[in-house]
Amino acid sequence: MEKSGNESQSPETNFLSGKSLKVFVAGHRGLVGSAVLRRLISLGFKNLLTRSHSELDLTRQSEVESFFFEERPRYVIICAAKVGGIYANSTFPVDFITANLQIQTNVIDAAYRCGSVIKLLFLGSSCIYPKFAPQPIPESALLSAPLEPTNEWYAIAKIAGIKMCQAYRIQYSWDAISAMPTNLYGPNDNFHPENSHVLPALIRRFHEAKAKGAEKVVVWGTGSPLREFLHVDDLADAILFLMDRYSGAEHVNVGSGKEVTIKELAELVAEVVGLKGELVWDSTKPDGTPRKLMDSSKLATMGWAPRVPLKEGLAETYRWYLENVVNKQ
Ligand SMILES: NC(=O)C1=CN([C@@H]2O[C@H](COP(=O)(O)OP(=O)(O)OC[C@H]3O[C@@H](n4cnc5c(N)ncnc54)[C@H](OP(=O)(O)O)[C@@H]3O)[C@@H](O)[C@H]2O)C=CC1
């Protein structure tokens, strides 16, 4: 299908000053998409376009094309993806590479060709960087050395997404940008016992252990890897900041600048949850990359800074889990 006629674009109108323009948030029910939607609503955006996975499967190219040509959004924020923690990534490599390549390719291409979209933002992840990247990791470390094997299929898909945005910029002068968040957490996270990321997994396991009065609780790996955590409300704020102010080809790191060992994280989760049991380390489970602190100075130089301290964000997330998961079982 050819690109349809472009609607008049007003580059002088920034994202945050066009609150009646139609914004499509893909994946609006997930951790990131729901935070982006909350932030857009709180800022007064009036024309928000959403589709749940069951209403529109973004892996289906012709359905995605029809959707874009009918709805003609002006802005697109891609928060839809196949996402999971270290176990899910290493156990379901087909799902992670295939679904992500399909979703991002369908959405980016249809968004360009429908002709109405002024700007699109694609989300990658800090796992796009080499396993042994320099720390903190600058944007320039992309494709400089081999990836971490537990998530290389997902990382390759995300790298392809960055490159697609750059390709559309070069060939069509279209404003597609990419942001690379660090490890995230917050309301609407996935609390699955195996397939989730470490923070929601530990909240659930520790809560259940406390409820049973368990003496010992298993935590995966050695506890020595370092991870940087960012509250999803901070990411949503950064995404809208970039939509408003950034139009460059290079992806932009979004981190908190603060890292903890998994052991320190586990102890903090235990404190917040009120778990008294002993933590037992299962070293048969993978540690993954030893350290991935991102260098977010590019974004800081533009004038953005995170706000939510880890302990505060963790306590709020545990309250959300109690109210929205435990109390609804
Ligand atoms: N969580 C994290 O720690 C990090 C996340 N990111 C990135 O942020 C983005 C969002 O992640 P996050 O919010 O955590 O993920 P979630 O799993 O919480 O949300 C993903 C969303 O995408 C939707 N989705 C998945 N597949 C399809 C599909 N085929 N068609 C339509 N919708 C679909 C999901 O719907 P449903 O649930 O119904 O399937 C869900 O609403 C991703 O690009 C991810 O790579 C980056 C760094 C860290």
Ligand SMILES: C[C@H]1O[C@H](OP(=O)(O)OP(=O)(O)OC[C@H]2O[C@@H](n3cnc4c(=O)[nH]c(N)nc43)[C@H](O)[C@@H]2O)[C@@H](O)[C@@H](O)C1=O
């Ligand atoms: C965001 C990022 O997320 C993934 O990478 P990861 O940072 O390794 O993510 P993780 O949260 O799953 O693990 C972090 C650390 O924590 C340890 N760990 C302890 N106990 C549990 C536990 O119970 N569950 C999990 N999942 N991990 C645990 C675990 O062994 C590891 O050392 C990528 O696949 C990719 O999706 C990506 O981009």
